Amino acid sequence: MNAAVKVQIVRPNPPDWQHWLAQFFAFSPGDVGSVRVFFAPGRVNLLGEHTDYNGGYVLPAALEMGTWVAVRPRLDGRLRFQSALFPGQDVTAVAASLTYRPEDGFANYPKGVAWAMREWLTQQGVVATANLPGADMMFYGDLPNSAGLSSSASIELATAAALNGLWELNSAAVDLALLSQRAENEFVGVQCGIMDQFSIAVGEANQALSLDCSTLNYRLVPVVLQDHLLVIANTHKPRDLAESKYNERRRECNQALAQLQRVRPQLRHLAEITPEQWPDLTTALNHPVLLRRARHVVFESHRAKMAPILLARGDLVAFGKQMNESHHSLRDDYEVTGPELDALAEAAWGAPGCLGSRMTGAGFGGCTVSLVQNSEVDGFIQQVSRVYQERVGWKPSFYLSGIGPGAREITNEVKLQWQF
Numbered sequence: 001m002n003a004a005v006k007v008q009i010v011r012p013n014p015p016d017w018q019h020w021l022a023q024f025f026a027f028s029p030g031d032v033g034s035v036r037v038f039f040a041p042g043r044v045n046l047l048g049e050h051t052d053y054n055g056g057y058v059l060p061a062a063l064e065m066g067t068w069v070a071v072r073p074r075l076d077g078r079l080r081f082q083s084a085l086f087p088g089q090d091v092t093a094v095a096a097s098l099t100y101r102p103e104d105g106f107a108n109y110p111k112g113v114a115w116a117m118r119e120w121l122t123q124q125g126v127v128a129t130a131n132l133p134g135a136d137m138m139f140y141g142d143l144p145n146s147a148g149l150s151s152s153a154s155i156e157l158a159t160a161a162a163l164n165g166l167w168e169l170n171s172a173a174v175d176l177a178l179l180s181q182r183a184e185n186e187f188v189g190v191q192c193g194i195m196d197q198f199s200i201a202v203g204e205a206n207q208a209l210s211l212d213c214s215t216l217n218y219r220l221v222p223v224v225l226q227d228h229l230l231v232i233a234n235t236h237k238p239r240d241l242a243e244s245k246y247n248e249r250r251r252e253c254n255q256a257l258a259q260l261q262r263v264r265p266q267l268r269h270l271a272e273i274t275p276e277q278w279p280d281l282t283t284a285l286n287h288p289v290l291l292r293r294a295r296h297v298v299f300e301s302h303r304a305k306m307a308p309i310l311l312a313r314g315d316l317v318a319f320g321k322q323m324n325e326s327h328h329s330l331r332d333d334y335e336v337t338g339p340e341l342d343a344l345a346e347a348a349w350g351a352p353g354c355l356g357s358r359m360t361g362a363g364f365g366g367c368t369v370s371l372v373q374n375s376e377v378d379g380f381i382q383q384v385s386r387v388y389q390e391r392v393g394w395k396p397s398f399y400l401s402g403i404g405p406g407a408r409e410i411t412n413e414v415k416l417q418w419q420f
């Protein structure tokens, strides 16, 4: 029997309010009453990977981990950003002329959201954007970066919620999600789909989001895990190629769609194809790679669409099997896993108490999510950590986070814990 190895287990870790708000007041001296605090979670996707930009179903859930932002209006129209996570970085921008600058690092995300929000308001003709106040914004977060838990979308939605409050816009959560996605697509330049921003905007505690990405119709689905937990594990693989590979997959899907449209001119998205229709369509695809990519999308979207039925029935065993199927398909057909994610998932499949495990997010590194029996969690983590380290050469980390509510103002909650 192996001795227990030391494993990093991370739980939701909100800011130390005294310390963080002291940092905020050093950065933005002034009246205590005008400070407000907002939070936006990260997300874990339970099923439906690489289906959002193919008009398919996804089943993500908001986490209890995320991004906090303390904010105070400024009268000079400027936006100023600091983060407790990146000491020394202090970015000031003129709200009326925001541009992406690589040297601004994390601040490009809130800048992008402010840009997208002003564009959106101008299009709506709702307010004269010239009159909007600027803001001092201080961030903190407990999500790992580049790990597939949507730390970027979390910063975006924390900013969107804060500006929504500060500018008294009363915008719907769905609009905040859409303009945050626009910030990421057009300002930051990453071609993500809508899943991350949407789930972070509308998420609710203990519920997953069943979202049809072709219509944006959604419903919240109770996730009753009985005596099980979600265990997230981080490969710690550097994700250098992730963005170019993600764009490559999007191009391949577009090619597959174009070929299928020759025989089905009405087809708008790959995920519109049902598993029953699929066998008759395969001959329309002229390359085995395109066939595999399209097959993943068809069956993955179907899994995500049907899984709420399994959750409603409380059939976690069947749900776990769907998670495993999803990983197989992402590994063999979509080819976005890689040795590290495969090592983590395979280690999980062989570990005690595990009903299912799969990669979550874009892939090419990042995290897996596993459904694990409560009483076996310690043994599960020990075994997965050991097997992964033997195969890959370094240790994974583990995150134990419940499913929490979406982006929101938390000023009153913070005030109860800290006397403003």
Ligand code: GLA
Residues within 6 Å of the ligand: 048, 049, 050, 051, 052, 053, 192, 193, 194, 195, 196, 361, 362, 363
């Ligand atoms: C990233 C993107 C999402 C989605 C997933 C893959 O997280 O931001 O839009 O495409 O990858 O499912």
